Amino acid sequence: MTDEPKNTDASGIGSQAETIGSEIELFTRQIDRLADTLPASILVVQSVNQLASQEFGRFLKEECTLIKESSTTRSYNIDGDKHFKFRRLDGRFQKARMGQELLPRTFLVSLVSQFDAFLGRLIPQLFK
Numbered sequence: 001m002t003d004e005p006k007n008t009d010a011s012g013i014g015s016q017a018e019t020i021g022s023e024i025e026l027f028t029r030q031i032d033r034l035a036d037t038l039p040a041s042i043l044v045v046q047s048v049n050q051l052a053s054q055e056f057g058r059f060l061k062e063e064c065t066l067i068k069e070s071s072t073t074r075s076y077n078i079d080g081d082k083h084f085k086f087r088r089l090d091g092r093f094q095k096a097r098m099g100q101e102l103l104p105r106t107f108l109v110s111l112v113s114q115f116d117a118f119l120g121r122l123i124p125q126l127f128k
Contacts, residue, residue: 052096
């Protein structure tokens with residue numbers, strides 16, 4: 001019997017292991033791979049957010065009329081024929097912002113889920 005996990009998928013992560021040592025090794029590999037993806041995911045989401053913000057800002061500046069500006073807000077007049085485009089760009093901008101807020105939470109939930117799965121596989125190993 002080896003300490004290698006059985007039933008590994010193409011990524012080599014595996015779904016089952018046979019010993020306590022292999023359970024721990026599987027768990028650490030899964031967490032490491034999850035951690036490796038976080039920086040790239042953050043960069044992608046930041047890039048999408050920046051592009052959506054720039055596109056929305058360009059639309060407001062070039063196609064709308066600034067009515068009032070204070071230190072914290074700006075009010076624009078949007079022509080009726082540009083309202084659909086405004087809604088579309090605003091929707092993209094809001095989704096991008098939400099994605100940037102949700103990514104760290106999603107990562108935390110994934111960590112907790114992996115730990116829960118690890119415990120679910122480890123406990124039966126303790127009673128073999």
